Amino acid sequence: MTRLVAERSDVLPVLGEVFREHGFEGASLSVITEATGLGKGSLYHFFPGGKEEMATAVLSEIDDWFQVNVYQPLRDGEDARAGINHMFTAVEQYFRSGHRVCLVGVFALNNIRDRFADQVQSYFADWAAALNKALTRAGYESAAARSLTEDILAGIQGALVLARAMKDPKIFSRSLKRLRKQIDL
Amino acid sequence: MTRLVAERSDVLPVLGEVFREHGFEGASLSVITEATGLGKGSLYHFFPGGKEEMATAVLSEIDDWFQVNVYQPLRDGEDARAGINHMFTAVEQYFRSGHRVCLVGVFALNNIRDRFADQVQSYFADWAAALNKALTRAGYESAAARSLTEDILAGIQGALVLARAMKDPKIFSRSLKRLRKQIDL
DNA sequence: GCTATTCTGTACTGAATGGTACATAGTTTT
DNA sequence: AAAACTATGTACCATTCAGTACAGAATAGC
Numbered sequence: 001m002t003r004l005v006a007e008r009s010d011v012l013p014v015l016g017e018v019f020r021e022h023g024f025e026g027a028s029l030s031v032i033t034e035a036t037g038l039g040k041g042s043l044y045h046f047f048p049g050g051k052e053e054m055a056t057a058v059l060s061e062i063d064d065w066f067q068v069n070v071y072q073p074l075r076d077g078e079d080a081r082a083g084i085n086h087m088f089t090a091v092e093q094y095f096r097s098g099h100r101v102c103l104v105g106v107f108a109l110n111n112i113r114d115r116f117a118d119q120v121q122s123y124f125a126d127w128a129a130a131l132n133k134a135l136t137r138a139g140y141e142s143a144a145a146r147s148l149t150e151d152i153l154a155g156i157q158g159a160l161v162l163a164r165a166m167k168d169p170k171i172f173s174r175s176l177k178r179l180r181k182q183i184d185l
Numbered sequence: 186m187t188r189l190v191a192e193r194s195d196v197l198p199v200l201g202e203v204f205r206e207h208g209f210e211g212a213s214l215s216v217i218t219e220a221t222g223l224g225k226g227s228l229y230h231f232f233p234g235g236k237e238e239m240a241t242a243v244l245s246e247i248d249d250w251f252q253v254n255v256y257q258p259l260r261d262g263e264d265a266r267a268g269i270n271h272m273f274t275a276v277e278q279y280f281r282s283g284h285r286v287c288l289v290g291v292f293a294l295n296n297i298r299d300r301f302a303d304q305v306q307s308y309f310a311d312w313a314a315a316l317n318k319a320l321t322r323a324g325y326e327s328a329a330a331r332s333l334t335e336d337i338l339a340g341i342q343g344a345l346v347l348a349r350a351m352k353d354p355k356i357f358s359r360s361l362k363r364l365r366k367q368i369d370l
Numbered sequence: 371g372c373t374a375t376t377c378t379g380t381a382c383t384g385a386a387t388g389g390t391a392c393a394t395a396g397t398t399t400t
Numbered sequence: 401a402a403a404a405c406t407a408t409g410t411a412c413c414a415t416t417c418a419g420t421a422c423a424g425a426a427t428a429g430c
Contacts, residue, residue: 021296022295023208023210023294023295025208025210025211026210026295026297028416028417028418029417029418029419030416030417038378039378039379039380040378040379040380040418040419040420041377041378041379041380041422042377042378042379043378044419044420045376045377045378046377050418050419051418051419101294104350105294105346105350106294106295108346108349108350109208109286109290109291109294109345109346109349110207110208110211110291110295111206111349112211117352120350121350121351121352123350124347124350124351125351128351147359147363150344150347150356150359150360151340151360151363153343153347154339154340154343154344154346154347154356154360155336155339155340155343156343157342157343157346157347158338158339158340158341158342158343158344158346159335159339159343160294161290161293161294161339161342161343161346162309162335162338162339162342164293164294164296165289165290165293165305165306165308165309166306166309166310166313167302167306171335171339174332174335175335175336175339178332178336213386213387213388214387214388214389215386215387223407223408224408224409224410225388225389225390225408225409225410226392226407226408226409226410227407227408227409228408229389229390230406230407230408231407235388235389236388236389
């Protein structure tokens, strides 16, 4: 099936950036219209559920990306250490070396009346489970793996906050490098 | 000077919680009115600048608290290690063992058109400078102190994000404990 | 070509937004 | 008690909000 004029999937990345930049409440339809170049007619055609559907669609797309590019390599890669190594490079690229912020983190903090709580929770839960599995497969004991998992996920999220707050993206890259070193990769 | 009916300083903590809970955009005047019990008349009497002045006032109060209870002990305490130790306990209490979220972190991510960028930046910059000084006084070399400072600040912020996202405040306490252990206190 | 479907711009709605105006109520000071 | 200042509730403003309705354009299959 060929596309007609525009396609829903074309809009999702733009929507993602808008929500990143403005948050859910701050991303008004006028902002979205301007950023996407689509009028309300098109937007409500693609997302009959309005802003909420746009947000869940973006979160789903993000989840898909991480499932394929991060979680599955962690879970199923033949070499556990390679999977972890791959995670760090994927994350470094995804967050544009600290220039980009984590939309799921934004939604987690703002927690819009728990509207997206499930998607937010499973994003981190899946990541934690996959990383934990990879760490144990790499030889870490159960308790150590659990601690390391939390430290790495928190380190990534915190570095993104810090980098944005201090307007210094390099903070993120430095933090990633140290986290990597922590598991002697 | 005794108070009349209400006082600006009485409202600030409530405003802080409202902004934490709803973010800046999500904290509508009706929400603020309900939470504080003050009508628009009173609110605009105390904060002629409206919501923006409320937010900057809250950020200032937070800054004051951290200056007194965290940064100064780190900078000027006779025992550097004691200052760091004190920081961890103060932070654990301030964030209610992970039940509370960092308002500055929320504002940093949402970054409302950089309206509060200065206050956000100096919050972390002051904290980093104070912690860095304490670590060097405690014997760490310059480079190690800088890295540790970033790891600790990022670890705290990230643990708050994670705890809120996973609805498990204990994640925060566990992370704090490990960060503490990292500098063998 | 024709028809069905997909897409999009425009105009509109009612509700909610932040903010203002102002009269009145409460409190201090004198 | 009178005056002066502080505080507050209410009504109101223009603007923006998300969402709806719908006609018509663009595209598809035939």
